[in-house]
Amino acid sequence: MSFVDDKNIATQEVLSDGKAELAGSVKVDIKSDQNAPLEKSKFIVMLELTGAGFSKAKPGLDPVMVLDVSPSMLGDDKFEKMKIGTKFVIKKLSPIDCLSIVTFAADAERLFRLSMVTKESHKKFEDQVQALVIRTCTNIIAGLETGVKVLNERNVTSRCVATIMRMSDGNHNGADDPSKFKVKNYHVYTFGFDTYHNPKVLNAIACNSLGGTFSEVGDLDNLSLAFSECVAGPLTVVTKDLTLTIMQDESTIKKVSIGNYTKPEDIEDGSVTIPFGDLYNKEIHNITMTLCLTEITSEMGSNVLDIEYTYRVGGKLFPAEPLSVPINRTKKYVKREIYELMIEEKRCQTAMITKAIEAAEDNKLEVAKKKINKAQTLVYKVDFPNPLIEMLKFEIQQLLRLLKTEHTYKAHGHSLALSFETSYNRQRYATRGDAGVRLYSTPHIDKYLNKAKLFEENPNNPLPTEDKDEKEELATDPFGPIARAFSYHIQTAIRSVVAIDNIINKSR
Numbered sequence: 001m002s003f004v005d006d007k008n009i010a011t012q013e014v015l016s017d018g019k020a021e022l023a024g025s026v027k028v029d030i031k032s033d034q035n036a037p038l039e040k041s042k043f044i045v046m047l048e049l050t051g052a053g054f055s056k057a058k059p060g061l062d063p064v065m066v067l068d069v070s071p072s073m074l075g076d077d078k079f080e081k082m083k084i085g086t087k088f089v090i091k092k093l094s095p096i097d098c099l100s101i102v103t104f105a106a107d108a109e110r111l112f113r114l115s116m117v118t119k120e121s122h123k124k125f126e127d128q129v130q131a132l133v134i135r136t137c138t139n140i141i142a143g144l145e146t147g148v149k150v151l152n153e154r155n156v157t158s159r160c161v162a163t164i165m166r167m168s169d170g171n172h173n174g175a176d177d178p179s180k181f182k183v184k185n186y187h188v189y190t191f192g193f194d195t196y197h198n199p200k201v202l203n204a205i206a207c208n209s210l211g212g213t214f215s216e217v218g219d220l221d222n223l224s225l226a227f228s229e230c231v232a233g234p235l236t237v238v239t240k241d242l243t244l245t246i247m248q249d250e251s252t253i254k255k256v257s258i259g260n261y262t263k264p265e266d267i268e269d270g271s272v273t274i275p276f277g278d279l280y281n282k283e284i285h286n287i288t289m290t291l292c293l294t295e296i297t298s299e300m301g302s303n304v305l306d307i308e309y310t311y312r313v314g315g316k317l318f319p320a321e322p323l324s325v326p327i328n329r330t331k332k333y334v335k336r337e338i339y340e341l342m343i344e345e346k347r348c349q350t351a352m353i354t355k356a357i358e359a360a361e362d363n364k365l366e367v368a369k370k371k372i373n374k375a376q377t378l379v380y381k382v383d384f385p386n387p388l389i390e391m392l393k394f395e396i397q398q399l400l401r402l403l404k405t406e407h408t409y410k411a412h413g414h415s416l417a418l419s420f421e422t423s424y425n426r427q428r429y430a431t432r433g434d435a436g437v438r439l440y441s442t443p444h445i446d447k448y449l450n451k452a453k454l455f456e457e458n459p460n461n462p463l464p465t466e467d468k469d470e471k472e473e474l475a476t477d478p479f480g481p482i483a484r485a486f487s488y489h490i491q492t493a494i495r496s497v498v499a500i501d502n503i504i505n506k507s508r
Contacts (some may be wrong), residue, residue: 025239025313026279027052030325031340037333040295043251045305045325046344047287051238051279059314060096061234062114062160064147065089068168070105070138078193081220082167083129085227088455089165090125091463092231092448093117098160099125100150104143105135114150140172144181144188144205151186159315161237161278164188164209165230172201179204186210187277189230191431192415193217199415200361206422211277214422215431216415221456226431228452232445233429236281239311246289247271249324251304255290257348279311282442285427286344293329301328343386350375350392353399354425357417360409369403372396391439395420 031046065086073079086101093099100114111128115121147164154160164186172178179201188209190202199216206212217226246253248270256272266272276285291304307323356371376396382389399420402413409417416432420439423430429440438446455463 025052025318026050026242026309026311026320028307028309028320028323030323031338031344032325033327033336033338035328035330035333036293038296038299038329038331041293042254043291043293043304043327044341044345045289045291046341047244047246047289047307048340049242049244049276049279049285049287051236051281051283053238053281058096059237059240060098060160061093061231061237062098062100062151062154062162063089063093063231063234064100064102064114064150064162064164066102066104066108066143066147066164066166067132068105068138068143069103069132069135070168071134071136072138074134078220079132079134081223083132084456084459085167085224086129087126087459088224088228088452088463089231090117090122090129091455092228092235092451097235101125101129102143102146102150103132103135104139104146106137106139106142108139108142108146110146110150114154138168138173140166140168140178140201140205141176141181143168144178144183148183148186161234161240162186163234164212165227166190166202166205167227168197168202172198179208181205181208183209183212186212187234188212190214191217191223191226191230192419193220193223193226197415199418203418203422207425210275211426211428213426213428213430214419216419217431218416222431224456225449225452228448228455229429229431229441229445232448233280233283233442234278236442236444237278238281239279239313240277241317242276242279242309242311243273244276244287244307244309245271245273246287247306247308248291249304249306250302251291251293253289253305254292257288257290257351258285280428280442281444283428283440286347288341288344288348296329299328299330301326303327343382343388346379346382347388347392349378350396353396354421356399357421360403360413360417363406365403365406365409369400372399372403376400388439395439 027050029048029050031048032044036043067082067086073082090099095116095118097117098114099117101111103109103111112125117125144164144166147166151162151164154162162185164183166188168191186209188206189212190206192199192202192214199214203214206214215226215230217223246256253267253270253272256267256274258274274287279285289305293304303324303326305325307325308319310317310319312318352371353375356368356375359365359371360368376393379389379392379396399413399417402409402416419430419432423432423440427440429438429442429445451463
């Protein structure tokens with residue numbers, strides 16, 4: 001059966017801000033020393049990519065909610081809690097969004113087609129969710145396959161952000177291995193709750209998608225909160241299909257650190273391409289590159305890296321103005337500490353936490369503790385306040401407590417550790433129960449947490465629409481679009497001056 005879901009959405013045109021506004025959708029800051037010695041040396045460059053606010057060409061969201069209706073959902077109000085969380089998501093969607101719901105048990109069923117979310121359709125969606133009933137077995141793969149099929153067969157795709165939200169408390173008991181199921185083109189967000197879910201499988205499903213995360217819900221009362229925080233990010237996507245290409249110039253790229261988006265062996269012919277997918281408003285991704293500079297005999301200015309990136313806004317592919325990383329090679333080089341590089345270096349050094357989690361998964365708790373203790377020593381060497389470092393300290397302390405015994409880890413730490421790993425490697429927020437950890441959260445996600453708490457108390461209370469939320473955020477930063485356009489022109493002018501200066505220096 002072919003779905004071929006379609007929709008008639010009034011398209012939002014990119015207005016007269018044109019190229020400058022589009023360029024402002026992603027802010028790229030280069031963090032590096034401006035100088036380097038003449039001798040052969042190691043040189044570090046960090047790129048900070050930030051989603052730079054709402055665009056007038058905001059994309060619609062196409063979420064497919066894949067819901068578990070197997071017998072394991074009975075008891076402890078799990079089924080009803082899942083319905084409440086789903087209703088929250090429905091209420092926060094607007095007419096530029098479309099929604100489809102897929103249920104799975106022994107097989108999967110598309111509850112309704114990918115349809116526009118209007119004032120009139122809200123009640124229809126909610127009534128259909130309320131009417132869900134329990135069926136037999138738990139075939140996770142069938143649910144995912146149907147969700148992907150719904151998205152693959154859309155007729156309107158260029159302007160929309162497609163996501164799959166997969167909710168289940170149970171273990172797969174169908175054929176094949178769901179942890180090997182790969183979704184290359186969409187974000188898949190998975191949620192684990194209750195004691196029966198398999199965090200290893202849920203984490204693998206999220207990691208095998210483009211930018212998805214695994215959230216450990218913990219207490220069942222956190223279910224609506226987890227759903228709300230998950231949908232808050234995709235609702236604020238400012239760019240789609242963000243792809244960054246880094247090319248070595250008068251340097252050699254030795255290593256690129258960016259979680260599990262790419263690996264050092266992905267460097268080919270002196271360049272590396274990183275597909276990020278979508279970027280949320282105010283979301284930050286850091287990329288750190290370790291370069292080798294060759295020895296030279298005289299002072300000169302040079303470019304060590306060239307950077308190109310593209311993304312989509314309003315359904316249009318936008319090639320941003322190319323960047324370069326200029327430095328001065330000098331005899332009188334004095335190394336200086338760069339705050340952002342130091343913080344990111346500490347963060348990257350704590351990547352051993354993921355190795356510790358791997359050891360814990362193999363029941364090697366002592367090995368895991370040693371690695372986490374080492375990570376703790378590194379972050380505690382930062383002797384000034386920094387939000388990221390403080391959150392890492394908190395996470396590390398939690399992990400150490402959960403690694404006390406094998407029973408403690410399997411009963412309580414297993415899911416939290418894997419959720420941390422996904423969030424940390426993706427540099428993207430994921431719920432971890434009620435632990436209070438807000439690592440990689442954005443202002444919009446924080447706002448949704450509060451809205452979900454109120455909704456959980458009384459699901460019949462009306463919620464402000466996403467359009468109203470957007471107007472509130474724009475009111476707090478009314479000059480944002482103008483500032484982004486102005487910043488774009490200033491940065492372009494500065495880069496032109498630097499490029500000319502380098503040419504002059506080389507010709508001397």
